[in-house]
Amino acid sequence: MKNYGLESLRSVALVSHGGAGKTSLAEAMLxxxxxxxxxxxxxxxxxMLDYDPEEIRRNISINLANAPLEWKDQKINVLDTxxxxxxxxxVMASARVADAALLVVCASSGVEVGTEKGWDYxxxxxxxxxxxxxxxxxxNADFDRVVSDLRNQFGPKVVPLQIPMGGADDFKGFIDLVxxxxxxxxxxxxxxxxxPADMQDEIEQxxxxxxxxxSVADDDLMMKYLEGETLExxxxxxxxxxxxxxxxxxxxxxxxxxxxxxIEQLLDYFLRCVPSAKNKHVxxxxxxxxxxxxxxxxxxxxxxxxxxxxADPYVGKLTxxxxxxxxxxxxxxVYNATLEKEERVGQLFVIRGKEQIPVDQIGAGDIGAVAKxxxxxxxxxFTTKDRPLKIKPIQFPTPLMTMAAEPKSKGDExxxxxxxxxxxxxxxTFTVKKDANTAQILLSGMGDLHLEVMCSRLQKKFxxxxxxxxxxxxxxxxxxxxxxxxxxxxxxSGGRGQFGHVYIDLEPGSPDAEDRLEFVxxxxxxxVPRQYIPAVEKGIRETMDEGVMAGFPVDNVRVTLTDGSYHxxxxxxxxxxxxxxxxxxxxxxQANPVLLEPxxxxxxxxxxxxxxxxxxxxxxxxxxxxxxxxxxxxxVIRAQAPMAEMFRYxxxxxxxTQGRGSFTxxxxxxxxxxxxxxxxxxxxxxKEKEEAKA
Numbered sequence: 001m002k003n004y005g006l007e008s009l010r011s012v013a014l015v016s017h018g019g020a021g022k023t024s025l026a027e028a029m030l031x032x033x034x035x036x037x038x039x040x041x042x043x044x045x046x047x048m049l050d051y052d053p054e055e056i057r058r059n060i061s062i063n064l065a066n067a068p069l070e071w072k073d074q075k076i077n078v079l080d081t082x083x084x085x086x087x088x089x090x091v092m093a094s095a096r097v098a099d100a101a102l103l104v105v106c107a108s109s110g111v112e113v114g115t116e117k118g119w120d121y122x123x124x125x126x127x128x129x130x131x132x133x134x135x136x137x138x139x140n141a142d143f144d145r146v147v148s149d150l151r152n153q154f155g156p157k158v159v160p161l162q163i164p165m166g167g168a169d170d171f172k173g174f175i176d177l178v179x180x181x182x183x184x185x186x187x188x189x190x191x192x193x194x195x196p197a198d199m200q201d202e203i204e205q206x207x208x209x210x211x212x213x214x215s216v217a218d219d220d221l222m223m224k225y226l227e228g229e230t231l232e233x234x235x236x237x238x239x240x241x242x243x244x245x246x247x248x249x250x251x252x253x254x255x256x257x258x259x260x261x262x263i264e265q266l267l268d269y270f271l272r273c274v275p276s277a278k279n280k281h282v283x284x285x286x287x288x289x290x291x292x293x294x295x296x297x298x299x300x301x302x303x304x305x306x307x308x309x310x311a312d313p314y315v316g317k318l319t320x321x322x323x324x325x326x327x328x329x330x331x332x333x334v335y336n337a338t339l340e341k342e343e344r345v346g347q348l349f350v351i352r353g354k355e356q357i358p359v360d361q362i363g364a365g366d367i368g369a370v371a372k373x374x375x376x377x378x379x380x381x382f383t384t385k386d387r388p389l390k391i392k393p394i395q396f397p398t399p400l401m402t403m404a405a406e407p408k409s410k411g412d413e414x415x416x417x418x419x420x421x422x423x424x425x426x427x428x429t430f431t432v433k434k435d436a437n438t439a440q441i442l443l444s445g446m447g448d449l450h451l452e453v454m455c456s457r458l459q460k461k462f463x464x465x466x467x468x469x470x471x472x473x474x475x476x477x478x479x480x481x482x483x484x485x486x487x488x489x490x491x492x493s494g495g496r497g498q499f500g501h502v503y504i505d506l507e508p509g510s511p512d513a514e515d516r517l518e519f520v521x522x523x524x525x526x527x528v529p530r531q532y533i534p535a536v537e538k539g540i541r542e543t544m545d546e547g548v549m550a551g552f553p554v555d556n557v558r559v560t561l562t563d564g565s566y567h568x569x570x571x572x573x574x575x576x577x578x579x580x581x582x583x584x585x586x587x588x589x590q591a592n593p594v595l596l597e598p599x600x601x602x603x604x605x606x607x608x609x610x611x612x613x614x615x616x617x618x619x620x621x622x623x624x625x626x627x628x629x630x631x632x633x634x635x636v637i638r639a640q641a642p643m644a645e646m647f648r649y650x651x652x653x654x655x656x657t658q659g660r661g662s663f664t665x666x667x668x669x670x671x672x673x674x675x676x677x678x679x680x681x682x683x684x685x686x687k688e689k690e691e692a693k694a
Contacts (some may be wrong), residue, residue: 001068001350001357004075006278006297009365011077011322012270013098015091015121017114018060018083020106021134023049025257026067026080032263033069033076035352039260048353049080053460054453062453064090064308066320066351066367071267076274077367083114085659086450089396089429091118093307093378095125096394097322097367100244100274103131107141107167107254111149113659119154128245128275131158132266133254136174141167143254150252159213160252161240161269162262163206165196174254174262175199177207178236185261211236217243237272244273277365282324284381287337287388295324295389297364302326302334304362304382305391310426311461317425319373320351321362321382324391328368328382329361337388338380345370378428396428398664399444400650403451404472406441408465416441419462423454430454437474437553447650473644474598475681476555476670477547481592482507484562487583489575499567500575502528502536506587509556517541518558528564532576536561539577540584548588550682551689555596555670559584595678596670598643604653605634606661613656621645622674640668 014022026049027040040047045056049065060082067078079094081087095101101122105115122129133146143164150158165172165182173185175195180203184193195203211231215222218239224231243249253269255262277297284293284303295303308320321328328334330348335341349356349369362368376382379393407416420432420443431444445451451468459465484505491498509518519537528536537559544554564579602623606614608630614637615625623641630636646665653661673681 001070001075001359003359003361003363004366005363006365007276008074009077009277009363010074010100010270010274011079011098011277011365011367012274013079013081013091013094013101013122013127014104015081015094015101015114015118016083016104017106017109017112017118020083020104020109020112020114021257022083022104023047023061023065023080025104025132025134025263026065026078028257028260028263029076029078029267030067030069030352032260033071033267035067035069041258048355051354054456060084062087063310064094065353068350068352068367072271074271075366076267076270079367084449085114085117085654086445086447086453087429088117088446089427090308091121092124092396093394095121095127097305097307098125098127099277099280100270101127101129103129105131105133105146105150106138107133107135107143107146108138110142110146111153116153116660126247128247128273129250130244130269130273131250131252132262133252134257136164136167136254136261137169137171137256137259139168141171143167147252154250156213157216157248158250158252159210159243160206160254161210162253162255162265163203164254165199171256171261175203176265177203177210178240179233180207183262183265185256185259190261190264214239214243214249217246217248241273245275245279280324280365283392284389285392287340287383287390293389295391297325299325301384301387301389302328302382303389303391304328304334305394306376306378306380306382307394308426309376309378311422316372318349318351318369318371319376320367320369322367323362323364325364326384327361327363330359334382335385335388336376336380337383337390339375340388341375342385343373343375343382346372377425394428397446397662399429399431399446400663400665401447401451402442402444402471402647403468404438404440404470405443405455405466405468408467412464415462415464416458416466419458419464420454422462423457427454435471435474438472440471442471443468447654448648470647475550475552475673476596477549477552477588477593478555478596479506479508479557479588479591479593481590483587483591485583485587485590487579487581487586489579489582491575492570497567497570498572498575498578499570500532500572500577500579501565502561502576502579502583503563504540504580504583504587505560505562506584506591507558507560509558511556513556513558516553516555516557517544520558520560522560522562523564527566528561528576529566529571532566532571532573533561535573535576536580539580542577543581543584548585549593550595550685552595552685554588595673595681597673599640599668599671600643600646600665601668602637602639602641602646602649602663602665604637604639604661604663605631606637606653606657607633608635610657610661611635611637614653614661617652617656621649642671643667 030036031039065080081091162174164174173183182193182195215225286293303325304321304323306321381390489500623639626638
């Protein structure tokens, strides 16, 4: 693949709802551009872009895939993104490195949640966009309905440049309103032909509407149109191109990826309407001063952003990047401004699916990859040491769902740790941590499918199998009353005995105490010798760690050591530890013990039409609504809810809002568990202990 200048480079992200046919469309583009000799089919498992075993097994895209192709002596980097919400991180990464977005819409399903989200991602990155109505030959295909829905959702800037001839079983091709040409499909091939006579009136009306829609991009053109003057074809083409690049026009094209109808024309419109890499500017930060900067494609200094890292079974870690300015060459050194260190770059590649094409360099506006970079990770910037810039990082979504991972085989704990760490490096929306309280390995991701896929990869890449379960809730125990208690440990069994004797006062700690145990020594006259007082505190702390009521750690108590006695020969640190533990346990159970649960701050963002369902569901989850406020077309609900009720909230919210809702959640404080529920939790804990003993 040869090197292309800025004017001849374009990168387009394909975004849509799952199942709209993005991968099939990308495969058709590769086939038409002769980048591949066969047309890959997702359903047959032989797609060039869905090559991951999980993608083949599930017949869905899971990874962002690159599909570079050459068309009419220009290069187009097609970025095929996953359609399922669990893999939205890759869609956001693609939007950052693309020059435009193509929203793929199914002709029968129409505008779906993924269409709306794709539009929003493009909005965030201020990307020009186009729309391709796919699957025109499918049952129930209805182009007019889809266009009507698109306009209702996104406004009058949505302008069809093509209209189909028929639909579903009657689909016979389409008419291009700009060029006034018919492209006729006979079931196997597409040929250029005359516009059917019975469609002349419909075509004239559609072309009139198209001209009105695109003339907003050009004031002179708008005046000519309003004054009834005839517009030249070339004027219309220029208005379409300029309107698309400015975002004032969103062209709608149609066809079928699986039947390879409309693909050549789509590629032509890419060249005409998608801005070349020359026009790309990205926000950055001057790594020396911390001040704002901007990277222009024509700047000679190197500036490249790592947008994805992935593990390749043959070459190891692959680092994928877009060069926004300058040139990155094979076998050279770059300065990683994020890590503030030089990195040695080996052989560079252009990636097409799983194929790696070696190249000498990747120039400004292009996308490439390099293997075996040790330090670099997603969102790092490659630049020069004398002018180090850091490109504004991609804002990946925070994980929404957490599950606990247990190894199926004993002794796999170390393998699990290293394998999961490697997977977390690849995916910024996947995190791994070990809970200090429960000792569980906690995996957090965007949803249940995301976590299932990561566990499957762990098994395939690292040979370790895990089982997922809901995490243990890190409950706490505390008290509400005050009790004085004696603890005596006395044992005589021949030889030296054991003797420890203490009196303690147990009461709730102060609300702002930094330590969960406030230990006060009030011993006078050596009733408990100095050397044994640390053992008393240690015995109490160890008992607090183990829990008294239900085996959960004790929190926020004050213990005062008031008196005791000792034996000159039989007393020891161990004896006083045991005596203190005995006193604490007895006192705790008499001091009105209660169970505490973690309470989370939850912020839910939903369209207003779902407010009632979401608030009702939060109330069922023992949540408290703290407030609501509008944010554009979205309502923001702020609430508090127990952690125990929120483990599967990502699934529940998606179901309630058809995928339109989102939320964030963080720990806020501990609160007393309702008595009836506490009894149930304690009973279940006791049952688990008995089963573990058996």
